[in-house]
Amino acid sequence: MFSFLPSVHTVNNEFVCPKQEGQFASEENCRIFYQCVGGHPYLQRCAEGSLYDGLTHECKSRFDENLRCGPQPEAPPPEEKVADPYAAVPCDPIQCTLPYCYCSEDGFDIPGGLNANQVPQMIMLTFDGAVNDLNFETYSNIFLSNRTNPNGCPIRGTFFVSHEYTNYHQVEDLYSRGHEIAVGSVSRRAGLEDEGEDSWIGEMVTMREILTKFAGVRTEDLKGQRGPHLKPGREAQYEVLSAYGFTWDSTINNPPTTRPVWPYSLEYKMPHECRAGSCPTRSFPGVWELPMNSHFKDTSFQGGFCPYLDQCNFSYQNEAEVLEWLILDFERHYTTNRAPYIMALTTNWFQTKVLEDALHAFIDHTMQYEDIYYVTMTEALQWVTTPQPLNELNRFQPWNCEQKFYPDPPCPKGESCKLGLLPLFDNSTSSRGGTRYMVTCKGCPNVYPWVWDATGLGQDKDTYVLNPNSQRDPITV
Structure with a gap:
C-alpha cells in the first residue's frame, strides 16, 4: 500500500461524511480523499504517483490495472451462515445407548x-x-x-x-x-x-x-x-x-x-x-x-x-x-x-x-x-x-x-460372457465402449452392467427400492 500525505486542512466545501468515522473517495479527484472523524471531513492527498482506490479505501499505484477511481458501491454485508438444523452435535452418552447408538467423547471408550x-x-x-x-x-x-x-x-x-x-x-x-x-x-x-x-x-x-x-x-x-x-x-x-x-x-x-x-x-x-x-x-x-x-x-x-x-x-x-x-x-x-x-x-x-x-x-x-x-x-x-x-x-x-446360514456353492463352472460396455446413464465414465468379459452362473445379460443398469438390459434407467423406513421419494429417470 502506498502512503499518503498528512491532513492538509479541514474542509469547508459541501462534502458530507457518509459515516461518522472512515475514509471516503472524492467524486471530483482521484488523488484526494476524505477522512471523517466525528462526522467532520478532513481532506487528504495520496503520495505522488498514486491514486485513491474507492473500493479498497487505500492509495495505490496509478498504474494498477485493478484500481477503482471514485466512490464505489459498498459490498453487501456477508450473509449470516444459517445453522444446519440436521448438524450432528457432540456425543451425549445419556441419550445414545446400545444397541441402537454408540458414541464417546474421543472415540477411545470400550x-x-x-x-x-x-x-x-x-x-x-x-x-x-x-x-x-x-x-x-x-x-x-x-x-x-x-x-x-x-x-x-x-x-x-x-x-x-x-x-x-x-x-x-x-x-x-x-x-x-x-x-x-x-x-x-x-x-x-x-x-x-x-x-x-x-x-x-x-x-x-x-x-x-x-x-x-x-x-x-x-x-x-x-x-x-x-x-x-x-x-x-x-x-x-x-x-x-x-x-x-x-x-x-x-x-x-x-x-x-x-x-x-x-x-x-x-x-x-x-x-x-x-x-x-x-x-x-x-x-x-x-x-x-x-x-x-x-x-x-x-x-x-x-x-x-x-x-x-x-x-x-x-x-x-x-x-x-x-x-x-x-x-x-x-x-x-x-x-x-x-x-x-x-x-x-x-x-x-x-x-x-x-x-x-x-x-x-x-x-x-x-x-x-x-x-x-x-x-x-x-x-x-x-x-x-x-x-x-x-x-x-x-x-x-x-x-x-x-x-449361520451358508448359501449353496455356485455352479461348477460359470458362463463367460463377452459384452459391450454402453454406459447409457453415466457421463463420467472415462472408458466408454469396448468389450468386457464377465463370468457368472446366472446367465449373460444383453450388455455389460453399469451405473443405473444393474441387470445389463441396456434399455431403461433402473428404479431402486428405498428403505421402507425412509421418508424419501424413489429416484428414477
Whole structure:
C-alpha cells in the first residue's frame, strides 16, 4: 500500500461524511480523499504517483490495472451462515445407548464399559477391488482350514467388491464359504466424493443390485460399503446409505492417534479429525461407521501412516522385519483399548512375496492367542452393539458358525460372457465402449452392467427400492 500525505486542512466545501468515522473517495479527484472523524471531513492527498482506490479505501499505484477511481458501491454485508438444523452435535452418552447408538467423547471408550482384558481383540481382513483370476487363489489361500478362532470357527474376511473385471462365479464361491460381501462401487472412479446423491446411488446401489443379480448375494446380507479411495462423500453418501437400507460404512480414516478409535454410530458428531475434508457433518441415525485406524509406519513425519496396508512403504525390508512391524502395529490395539484392528488390503500387497509371506506369518502368530478373533465387518458391529465379555463368547450367537446360514456353492463352472460396455446413464465414465468379459452362473445379460443398469438390459434407467423406513421419494429417470 502506498502512503499518503498528512491532513492538509479541514474542509469547508459541501462534502458530507457518509459515516461518522472512515475514509471516503472524492467524486471530483482521484488523488484526494476524505477522512471523517466525528462526522467532520478532513481532506487528504495520496503520495505522488498514486491514486485513491474507492473500493479498497487505500492509495495505490496509478498504474494498477485493478484500481477503482471514485466512490464505489459498498459490498453487501456477508450473509449470516444459517445453522444446519440436521448438524450432528457432540456425543451425549445419556441419550445414545446400545444397541441402537454408540458414541464417546474421543472415540477411545470400550462399548459396554468393559475392561480391555474382558474384550476379544477383533481383526478384520478386508479386500478392496475386483475379484478375478489374478487374486482369487491368493485370497483363498489365506483362509486355510487349520486357521480357526478360539471358538473353533474358521476365520473369515470381508470383500468390498467393485464391478469392472470382477468374476461373479468367484464372488459367489467366497459368499458360499461364509465370507462377507460388501459394496465397493461400480467403477471405483476418483472424484465421487464431490458429487451428489444421484451419483452415489448409481455407483453403490447399482453395485449392490449387480451382486445380487449375478453373484446370488442376498440383499439383506449386503449391509456395508466403502467409498472409492477412502474419500467419504459428505452428506450425499450417507443420505444414500440411510435411504437405501445400508447399515454401516467403512470409508472414513482416523489419522494417527495414541489409541485407536472404536466404531461409532453417526447420530452424533465424529469423535476424531477428518483429514479427507469430505466427512459428513449431519446426523444420520441408524448408520454406523467402522473407521479405518491408520497404521503407523514412520512417526517422524506427518505422512508416515497408511490406511491401506499396501500404502505403507516396506522397501528393502525382509519378511522378518515386516512381520515385526505388523506385530508392533497390532499391539497398539491389543495392549490399549482393543479397538478392532482392520487389515485393509488390495491386490497390490500380494505383488511382493515378502509382504504376502509376512501376512501369513502374522496370521499364524495370532493363532496362538485365546482372545483374538478374525471376524467380518458385520460380525464386529454385532459385538459392538451387544458387547459380550470373553468368558461368554461361546454363547454369542452371531459368532457361532454352526448357527449361520451358508448359501449353496455356485455352479461348477460359470458362463463367460463377452459384452459391450454402453454406459447409457453415466457421463463420467472415462472408458466408454469396448468389450468386457464377465463370468457368472446366472446367465449373460444383453450388455455389460453399469451405473443405473444393474441387470445389463441396456434399455431403461433402473428404479431402486428405498428403505421402507425412509421418508424419501424413489429416484428414477
